[in-house]
Amino acid sequence: MIGVPTLRAARSRFVSLRTRFLLGTGLVLVMLMAAVTGIVEQQQRRTIIAEVQRRGMVLAESLAAISTGPLLLYNFTALEQNVARMDAESDVAYALILDRDGRVTAHSQAPDRVGSILDDPVSRRAIEAGAPLIQAIKGPTGEALYDFAVPLLVDGQRWGTVRVALSRDRMEAQIAQTRKQLALLALLALGLGGLASALVAQRIALPVRQLAASATAVAGGDLAQRIDPATSDEIGQLAAAFNDMVGQLRRQRADLERAHTELRQRFAELSDLKSYTDDVFRSLVNGIVTLDLEGLVVTLNPAAEALIGRKATEVKGRPAADAFLHVPELRDILRATLATRRGQAPVSFVVRQDVGPVPVEVTTTALTGAGGQALGLIAVLRDLTAVRHLEEQLRRSDRLAALGTLAAGLAHEIKNPLTSVMTFSRHVSRRFADERFRQRFQSVVPRELERINRIVEDLLRLARPGRLTLVPVHLPDLVDQCLELYGEQIEGRGVQVLRDYALGLPAVTADAEHLYQALTNLVTNALDAMDAGGTLTVRVGWADRAEGGLDGARGRRELLRIEVEDTGTGIAPAEAASVFNPFYTTKASGTGLGLAIAHKIIEDHGGTISLRSVPGQGTTFTVLLPRGSGYHVGPRPADEPVREAQVP
DSSP states (O other), X not given: OTHHHHHHHHHHTOOOHHXXXXXXXXXXXXXXXXXXXXXXXXXXXXXXXXXXXXXXXXXXXXXXXXXXXXXXXXXXXXXHHHHHHHHTSTTEEEEEEEETTSBEEEESSOGGGTTOBOOSHHHHHHHHOSSOEEEEEEOTTSOEEEEEEEEEEETTEEEEEEEEEEXXXXXXXXXXXXXXXXXXXXXHHHHHHHHHHHHHHHHHHHHHHHHHHHHHHHHTTOTTOOOOOOOSSHHHHHHHHHHHHHHHHHHHHHHHHHHHHHHHHHHHHHHHHHHHHHHHHHHOSSEEEEEETTSBEEEEOHHHHHHHTOXXXXXXXXXXXXXXXXXXXXXXXXXXXXXXXXXXXXXXEEEXXXXXXXXXXXXXXXXXXXXXXXXXXXXXXXXXXXXXXXXXXXXHHHHHHHHHHHHHHHHHHHHHHHHHXXXXXXXXXXXXXXXXXXXXXXXXXXXXXXXXXXHHHHHHHHHSOOOOOOEEEOHHHHHHHHHHHTHHHHHHHTEEEEEEEETTOOOEEEOHHHHHHHHHHHHHHHHHTOTTOEEEEEEEEEOOTTGGGOOGGGOSOOEEEEEEEEOSSOOOXXXXXXXXXXXXXXXXXXXXXXXXXXXXXXXXXXXXXXXXXXXXXXXXXXEEEESSSSOOOOOOOTTOOOEEEEOO
C-alpha cells in the first residue's frame, strides 16, 4: 500500500508512452533532416560557386588568349572588340584589359577610362598577382560580383592583365532554389516519418497501458493479477517478466511474514544482549567516551563521569567541544581524532577536581563498521593516580641508588689522591730536611690536590643549574674547531675524518664555550675507541620530523642534528644505558664525568643526546639542538640539496 500515493502523484504529471515516443522520434527526425539538409545545401552551394568560378576563369583565360597578340601589336581596336564580345554574355558585368603599366587599354563598361590607371585596391591586387586571381567584390551599383584576373605572359614576362567580372545574382538564385527544394523534401520526409512513428507508437502503447493497469492493481495489494502475452517480442517478454514478478511477490509476502516472526524473536535477544553490554560498560574501571562522526557525545560510562566531572545526561547529544569545554586537553584530542579519522597515541594531562588534580591518560581509536566504514570514535580514559604514586616511589629509589653510585664513584676517585696527600703529610715533619722528599712533595701533593679540585668542579657543574651565555653559533664551524684541537692525535692514530654537513644551516642560539666542551668530550670518546685507527664521521644537518618527539603541528625544521660516529670497539648493550652516569667508565684512566657533563650541557640547551652502538662495529652519538630559545614553525626550503660530503 505504500506505492499507491506514489502512483497517484505520478498520474498528476502523466505523459503517455505514445506521446513520448512520438515526441522522441519527431525530434530525432527533425535533427536528422536538419543535418542532412544542411550538409546537402552546403555541398550544392559549394558546387554552384565552384561552377561559377570555373566559368569566370575560363572566360578570363579565353579573353587573355585572344588578346595577347593585339596587346603586343598595340591593336586597341581588336582589344575593344574582344571585351565587347565578352561583355555580350548575360552574366558578365564588365571586361577590361590593362597593359604592363596598369593602364586601361580596353573597357567594356567605361570606354572613357581607356589610358587611365586604376588605383583601387581590387585593381592593385589584380595587377600585382603573378597567377590567376579571383576576388569577391561589390559593383558600382552595389551588386555582388566575382572579379577574375589573369596575367598576360609572353616568354615569362608580364605584358598586361585581363579582368572579367561575373554577376553572382544568378548563382544566389540557384542556391536559393536549391534550399527551397531541400526544405520541401525535408517536410515530406518528416510527414512520412511522423505517420510511421504514430503507427508504431500505437502498437507499442496499447499493451504497455494494459501492463500499467495491472501494475497499479498489484501496487494496491492485488497479487492475483496476470497478463497473457499476445506477442513474442519485447512487450511479450515484459508481460512474462511481470507474471514472474507477481509470483515472486506472493512468495516474498509469505517469507516476510515468517521473517517478521523471527525478527521479533531476534529483537528480544538483542534487548537481553544490550542489557548485558550496558552492565559491562557501567562496570568498567576505565572511563569510556564515544562520539559520532558529527562530534556529538553518544555514551559516557560512570568511570568517565567521575573523571570528567559531568553526568552522561548532561553531555549526551551535545558537541564534544561544548560538553568538555572545562577539559581543553580532552577536547583537543577528540577534535584531532575526528579530523584525521585515526587513533591518537596515549596522552596524559591533569583534570582539576574538587579533591585536587587527578592525572589522566587518554587513548582514542576510530570506530569502524564491519565493512570498514567510519562510525565515530572511542576514547578510553585511565586514572593515573596509582601509577604516578608508583612512579614516584621508583624515582625515589632511583635517586637513592644514583646517590649511592655517585658516592661510591666519588670515594673511589678521591681515595687515591687523598692517600698520596696523607702519606706525604705523615712524613713531612721528620723528612722535611730531605731535599729529595721536598721535591717529590712539591710535585705530587699539588698535582693530587688539583685532581681532587677538578673532580669537585666537575661534580658542581653537574649539580648546578647551567649558566649559559647565548650567542648565535654556526655548528659546522664549531665542529671543525673541535676536530682541529685533536688534529695531531687523529694523524698519530691513523684515523680518517669524514665531514657531512648540510647546506644552508642556520645558526643556533647556544653557549659556544659549553657546547664546544660537550663536542670535544664526544670526539675524545670516539678517538679513545679507535686506538688502532678507523673512520670518524661527523654529520651536521636537519633533524627528521619524527625525531625529538616532534609532531606535524610544530613544524618540520625546528631541530638541528649532530652525529659523531666511530668505527671502534662499540659498547655492549648492558653498558649502553650507563654511559651518561657520573663516574662510569670502561677506560683504565679517567673519571667517567665527560659524557655526563656533555649530557648535562645538551640538556641545558633544551636538546637531547642519545647513542646507538654495535659491539665490534662502532658507536654513534646523536645530539638534537633547537634552533633558538623557542621553536620556529615554518615551511621547509624547497628542493635544496641537503648534504655535501667533505673528506679532508
